Amino acid sequence: MRESGARAAGGDVRRHNLALVLGEVVDAEPVSRATIAARTGLTRGTVSSLVEELLGAGLLDELAAARGGPGRPANPLQLNRSGPAGLGIEIEVDHVAACVVDLTGAVRATARAASDHRDAPPGVALARATELARAVRAEAGLDVAGVAVAVPGVVGTDGIVVRAPNLPRWSGADVGPLLDGLPVTTANEADLAALAELWFADGPPDALYVSGGVGVGAGIVLGGRLFRGAGGRAGELGHVVVDPDGPNCRCGGHGCLEQVAGRDALLRAGRTTDLDALPAHVLDAAARALGVALAGAVNLLDVPVVVLGGIYPRLGEALRAAVHDRLCERVVHRSDVQVRLSALGPGGALRAAAATVVRQRLLRP
Structure with a gap:
């Protein structure tokens, strides 16, 4: 012995x-x-x-x-740029995407396709994602060591999707068995986007990353590490109530942040299908709602930086400045909270998903 x-x-x-x-x-x-x-x-x-x-x-x-x-x-x-690679898959409400990164984290191939999943079972999105995954693997020409899947919902510490209000049929989904042949991990897309900011954009070690899409999620980075909470449920910013008398939300509540600052809500309020054509009053309403939700989070967590990602960088400096002003009004213990627009664009979560695979390979050779 x-x-x-x-x-x-x-x-x-x-x-x-x-x-x-x-x-x-x-x-x-x-x-x-x-x-x-x-x-x-x-x-x-x-x-x-x-x-x-x-x-x-x-x-x-x-x-x-x-x-x-x-x-x-x-x-x-x-x-080794030709060594084991990571495959990332992103499932969103209205699209799927896949990418391959090499051991350095550099993107070697990526693809994206429109696909509506609002009321579809997980198999529909994953079948489409599998097609994209085959294409990017062939294009990259690298041996893939594993796959990480980004989803817009709460993911438990066991990798099971606990709840995804905008993908109601995904609750309880275990993605691993649906993508056979490779080791699979599943994570919240906002958490992954926050890691992308930290890894690829020299992001600050203490920050709140906000991912704007159909829903609104947040990733919390404290001391250079992702904070997921006791059960992996931290960061559900989109379901913070900003107007108790506001519209119904798919989570079952009323007046949630995403009903004002989510993509579909913005387009409805602006009576347009183009984010670039949103009128000033819609952006101002979104900034006020974001200010309410983010001020509470900053007051609670004492983070010095807020990073606006997802669709928000596309909405520009006017939104960033308005959110900054609202935080200055509402945050009680900091004279100035930095508000930044993410430079990574909407692909940050996807890249970070793939990078988690190779980072684990490097940590445990």
């Missing part, structure tokens, strides 16, 4: 050291073995052994040595 325990402990140490070496490459590629040894405190022999294992697993790539310097030139290491 003692001997088998020693082997297990040794295996744990090796896995830890593999992740340590891989992390050094992620942080500073291209980097030499000698530099990795100096930074980690591991011996050069140990580093070389670990590097060989990572090369064999297809996670690292060894570059040609630079010529012209003194001494024996080193062969620098970088992540």
Whole structure:
């Protein structure tokens, strides 16, 4: 028993050291073995052994040595751009999308298709998403290590969709068995969009990310980590009541934020089918409602930055400035809360979904 325990402990140490070496490459590629040894405190022999294992697993790539310097030139290491890839799938109320990212998080292929899922069972959207997934995998030409699915609803810690008011037939859905053949994880799209802001746009370590679409969701980042709440239910900003006497919401409540600031509500109020044609009074009403909901969240969480994503960057500086003004009026403990427009566009959640697959591969080589 003692001997088998020693082997297990040794295996744990090796896995830890593999992740340590891989992390050094992620942080500073291209980097030499000698530099990795100096930074980690591991011996050069140990580093070389670990590097060989990572090369064999297809996670690292060894570059040609630079010529012209003194001494024996080193062969620098970088992540293998042809190594295991991540597949992301996004299910929205009115579309599906898929993308493949390589080990660096760079998008290698992406596709999007209109598809109405308001009253359809999960299989309809997932069948369409599977078609897109095949197309992007073929285009990328990489071996996919797993798939992550972004959905506009509450996802429990077990990956089951707990509730999705705008996709009522998705409640209780377990996406994994519907996408056979690859390891599958499922996550809330606003949470993933918040991670995209953190990973790909140098987002602040403490922020509230607001994802505007048919619904309105939020991702909370505290101390550089996603805060999901005890059961994965944090961030349901769209169902914060901003007008108790307001219109009915699909969640069963009245006067929810998304009934004023969601995409369908904005288009109805503006009597248009074009977000770019919304009149000023509609944008002002949306900003007031966002200000009410966001002020409560900022007062509770004490975050210094709010990032407006999804459809909101398309609505422009006028919306951002109006939301900022409302927060200045309502937030009691901060003299100024920064309000930013996301630079990632509507594809942030999709990219982050795919990136979660490769990040897990890098953390657990």
